[in-house]
Amino acid sequence: MNETFFLRRSIRKYTERPVAQDLLDKILLAGTRASTTGNMQVYSIIVTRDQEMKKKIAPAHFNQPMITSAPVVLTFCADFNRFNKWCRQRKAEPGYDNFLSFMTAAIDALLVAQTVCNAAEEEGLGICYLGTVIYNADSLIETLQLPKGVVPVATVTMGWPAELPEQVDRLPLEGVVHYESYHDYSSSMIDDIYSEKEARTDTAQFINENNKETLAQVFTDIRYKKADNEYFSEALLEVLKKQGFMK
Amino acid sequence: MNETFFLRRSIRKYTERPVAQDLLDKILLAGTRASTTGNMQVYSIIVTRDQEMKKKIAPAHFNQPMITSAPVVLTFCADFNRFNKWCRQRKAEPGYDNFLSFMTAAIDALLVAQTVCNAAEEEGLGICYLGTVIYNADSLIETLQLPKGVVPVATVTMGWPAELPEQVDRLPLEGVVHYESYHDYSSSMIDDIYSEKEARTDTAQFINENNKETLAQVFTDIRYKKADNEYFSEALLEVLKKQGFMK
Numbered sequence: 182m183n184e185t186f187f188l189r190r191s192i193r194k195y196t197e198r199p200v201a202q203d204l205l206d207k208i209l210l211a212g213t214r215a216s217t218t219g220n221m222q223v224y225s226i227i228v229t230r231d232q233e234m235k236k237k238i239a240p241a242h243f244n245q246p247m248i249t250s251a252p253v254v255l256t257f258c259a260d261f262n263r264f265n266k267w268c269r270q271r272k273a274e275p276g277y278d279n280f281l282s283f284m285t286a287a288i289d290a291l292l293v294a295q296t297v298c299n300a301a302e303e304e305g306l307g308i309c310y311l312g313t314v315i316y317n318a319d320s321l322i323e324t325l326q327l328p329k330g331v332v333p334v335a336t337v338t339m340g341w342p343a344e345l346p347e348q349v350d351r352l353p354l355e356g357v358v359h360y361e362s363y364h365d366y367s368s369s370m371i372d373d374i375y376s377e378k379e380a381r382t383d384t385a386q387f388i389n390e391n392n393k394e395t396l397a398q399v400f401t402d403i404r405y406k407k408a409d410n411e412y413f414s415e416a417l418l419e420v421l422k423k424q425g426f427m428k
Numbered sequence: 429m430n431e432t433f434f435l436r437r438s439i440r441k442y443t444e445r446p447v448a449q450d451l452l453d454k455i456l457l458a459g460t461r462a463s464t465t466g467n468m469q470v471y472s473i474i475v476t477r478d479q480e481m482k483k484k485i486a487p488a489h490f491n492q493p494m495i496t497s498a499p500v501v502l503t504f505c506a507d508f509n510r511f512n513k514w515c516r517q518r519k520a521e522p523g524y525d526n527f528l529s530f531m532t533a534a535i536d537a538l539l540v541a542q543t544v545c546n547a548a549e550e551e552g553l554g555i556c557y558l559g560t561v562i563y564n565a566d567s568l569i570e571t572l573q574l575p576k577g578v579v580p581v582a583t584v585t586m587g588w589p590a591e592l593p594e595q596v597d598r599l600p601l602e603g604v605v606h607y608e609s610y611h612d613y614s615s616s617m618i619d620d621i622y623s624e625k626e627a628r629t630d631t632a633q634f635i636n637e638n639n640k641e642t643l644a645q646v647f648t649d650i651r652y653k654k655a656d657n658e659y660f661s662e663a664l665l666e667v668l669k670k671q672g673f674m675k
Contacts, residue, residue, distance in 0.1 A: 187457070215542065219559070262612070262613075266618050270615055291542070324609075327610050350467070361475070365573075398518065
């Protein structure tokens with residue numbers, strides 16, 4: 182397999198070099214070959230190249246600078262709107278206004294998104310996912326004019342790398358893979374799995390910068406807080422209702 | 429990029445040749461390099477190689493024959509259990525018992541799943557996704573012994589291809605890609621986008637076999653019925669509640 186799989190890192194800084202349309206088409210085409218439930222292809226991809234549009238969607242991504250500095254921003258959406266329209270034009274009554282259908286479409290969209298990213302990286306492009314897409318889906322729905330049946334689930338910035346950051350750590354393989362059945366983690370297993378991450382110099386630095394005692398506290402108290410998670414959970418469920426997926 | 433991206437098809441028949449453990453490790457390792465929210469890696473992969481275990485999970489997948497005939501079955505799970513345990517062992521109180529956290533973990537799991545598939549395909553292996561994983565998640569939770577905080581979101585069978593099926597059709601790129609904002613589909617656009625699919629000989633055959641008038645009716649009346657979707661939506665929401673993601 183391509184060595185890119187092992188060398189990858191998220192790229193947040195891009196050069197001025199544009200992403201040629203034919204290259205983008207090739208990458209998106211690779212994405213469309215990804216597996217899709219029943220070959221329904223219940224997703225859509227919104228390409229943002231226009232600087233004004235990038236400025237409009239930036240607040241939904243908490244103004245992370247990649248949005249306006251990347252030549253291309255891709256928003257992958259769960260999309261039953263197109264399929265439903267097709268059904269109705271073909272004497273068929275769609276029954277896809279429910280949570281299972283949202284998950285089916287979200288999975289379609291995410292498999293396409295990741296194939297697009299893998300293909301782009303093999304071409305030397307850099308990408309970065311923005312988790313904020315599911316926090317502020319309502320704002321993106323408005324700005325990107327997503328109709329009922331469409332919910333954004335992944336945003337990716339893409340461009341030619343202007344940085345080569347150090348590769349971030351990952352948990353050891355045995356920390357995330359289970360054989361035959363789930364082997365729940367004992368406290369010593371947790372210690373083992375996280376030991377390398379916790380021993381890193383940059384981890385210590387990160388804890389200090391955030392005035393915390395442990396790395397886990399940086400996550401629970403600062404980066405991904407309970408109150409925020411609960412607030413955005415409500416908002417996302419509201420979006421699913423509004424977009425017609427919670428019948 | 430690797431031409432595999434464009435040549436891919438789902439493979440449902442596998443040779444007797446086993447998938448070597450070091451190759452599987454390499455593929456799974458490639459998967460762990462996929463993007464993950466905040467480097468939390470809130471997913472787990474369950475590898476099923478044991479024939480008895482395959483037989484036990486087969487019913488959850490409506491006994492689709494790939495489960496028992498594939499040398500390897502992978503179940504990718506949204507997993508906050510490991511992360512929560514780590515937090516609690518490090519004086520941090522996790523707040524991840526909500527829908528946003530489920531979606532975050534599901535996205536992590538799906539990006540890993542698709543990277544594993546892309547890497548496997550570049551090695552010449554064949555894969556097939558089974559959408560049934562989210563239909564019968566409760567049964568898989570029991571069989572694979574998934575604790576609270578863990579929900580299966582993707583199942584993939586993997587092995588050396590014993591078939592080379594014709595590549596299935598896809599909608600034209602312009603049918604799934606939008607520029608700057610979503611351009612909703614007019615009825616003539618729907619006709620255009622679906623025209624190639626509908627003109628195929630195998631489509632006509634498929635409609636006939638199913639005694640239907642249109643291809644869309646095969647989806648709405650037979651393959652993905654409203655009543656089934658609603659039944660499995662309830663079941664999946666129940667699973668999210670039971671696994672601690674709907675606080």
